[in-house]
Amino acid sequence: MSNFLTCRQCGGPLGMDDRAIYKKLVNRGAEDFLCIGCLADYFQVPREEIEERIRYYRESGECTLFR
Numbered sequence: 001m002s003n004f005l006t007c008r009q010c011g012g013p014l015g016m017d018d019r020a021i022y023k024k025l026v027n028r029g030a031e032d033f034l035c036i037g038c039l040a041d042y043f044q045v046p047r048e049e050i051e052e053r054i055r056y057y058r059e060s061g062e063c064t065l066f067r
Contacts, residue, residue: 007035017054020065024057 005014012035022033025043036054040047058066 005033007038008032009034009038009041012037017066020063021050021054021057024063024065025053 005019006012007014007018014033014035018035018039019030019033021036022039023030025039026034034042036050037047040050043050054066057063061067
């Protein structure tokens with residue numbers, strides 16, 4: 001797998017948070033991903049809601065995807 005991944009919807013570059021939240025909310029074994037913006041569209045929620053979940057998981061320290 002390449003170190004440079006892109007969103008399968010818009011083609012934008014993906015960061016660690018994009019991949020981690022997709023795995024947490026959609027499919028833990030995923031190998032292709034949606035960026036945060038496209039994931040918000042997928043779930044039909046504001047982008048800020050996805051970003052808040054990322055903060056929650058990171059601050060909780062309990063999810064290994066966000067360490």
